[in-house]
Amino acid sequence: MELKERWIRLSDIFPQIYRADPYPFRPNERIGPRKTLVHTFLYIFEGSGTLIIGNTSYPCIRDDLFYIKPGTVHYFQSDAIHPVVHASIYFDWTGEETRTGDMSLFRYGDTGYALSGCSPNFLFIDCPPIPVKTHAPRNSKWMSAYLELIDDMEKTREEAVLLRRSLFEQFFAGMIAYCRKPTAPARDPRIQAIVNEMQSLPKHPVTVEQWASRYGLSTSYFHRLFMEETGMSPNAYGTRCKLRNAKKLLRETNQPISAIYQELGFSSVHYFSRLFSKHFGESPSAYRRKSREGYSDNLNE
The missing domain is CATH 2.60.120.280 (Regulatory protein AraC)
Structure with missing residues (x-):
C-alpha cells in the first residue's frame, strides 16, 4: 500500500x-x-x-x-x-x-x-x-x-x-x-566572520563600535549590514548565541548554573535566569530537568 x-x-x-x-x-x-x-x-x-x-x-x-x-x-x-x-x-x-x-x-x-x-x-x-x-x-x-x-x-x-x-x-x-x-546569495564575509566569532566565542566582550572599527565601518552602517545578514541586531544576536550555548551546556554537561552564567559572560546568575526564562519560557534548572527526561527512554521500543 x-x-x-x-x-x-x-x-x-x-x-x-x-x-x-x-x-x-x-x-x-x-x-x-x-x-x-x-x-x-x-x-x-x-x-x-x-x-x-x-x-x-x-x-x-x-x-x-x-x-x-x-x-x-x-x-x-x-x-x-x-x-x-x-x-x-x-x-x-x-x-x-x-x-x-x-x-x-x-x-x-x-x-x-x-x-x-x-x-x-x-x-x-x-x-x-x-x-x-x-x-x-x-x-x-x-x-x-x-x-x-x-x-x-x-x-x-x-x-x-x-x-x-x-x-x-x-x-x-x-x-x-x-x-x-x-x-545561494553572496554573503558579506566581514559579517560572516563576526557571526562565526560570536557563535564560537559567546563570552567575547567586543562592542558594536569595536566590531565596526575593525572593518573601517560606521556604527550605523555596520548595524544595517548585520541586520541584512542575520535579521537581528548585533546585540540581540550575541545574546541569542549565549543563550543557545547555555542550553547546550545545560543539556550536555553537569556544570552548575552558577558556573555556566560566568562562562558565558552574564553579569549575574539572576540576570541570566531572568533572560533565559524570558526567551525560553522556563528557568535554566527546569530546562535541564526536562531535557533529560522522556525521549531517550523510548528509543528502543
Missing part, C-alpha cells in the same frame, strides 16, 4: 506542529530503524554523522536540513568524535489531523504498520518538490524562524500556537525562495 498523496497550493497550508525539539546524540550512537507518522524537518545543528532515508545514505554535517515524508524508514548514526545534535520539527501541512506530540508519532524497529495510519504526502501545485537534503544557513532569516520555533515549543498559550504557525510559514516560504535560486 502506498502513501496517500494530495495536491495543495502553497498559500493554503495551515501547519499543525506536534513536536519540535533538539536531540544531542552520544558519540557513535545509532538510532533506528525509525518511522514517523507525520512530516519531519530535521536540521543538523552541530556535529556530523550519517542519515539513511529509505535506501539512500546521506552524510550529514552542520547546517544540513533534511525533509522526511511520513512512513519513511530512516536511521541515524552519530560520529564518534563530533556527535550530532539535530533540531527537528514534526508536523502536518494542514490542520485536518488530530495528534499529540508524544512518542506515539514514532515507530521503532522492523515491525510494520499500515501506511493508512500516516498523514498523507502533500504535493505543491505552485512550487518545486521539497528536496530531501538542503544546505540551510543558520544565519538566514528563514532558518532563524525555524530555530525560534523550536525554542518556543514549550509555551502552551494560544498566542504561542499562533506564533509557531507564523514562524513555520516564515521558515518554509524562505526555504522555497532559497531553493528556487540557482545559487
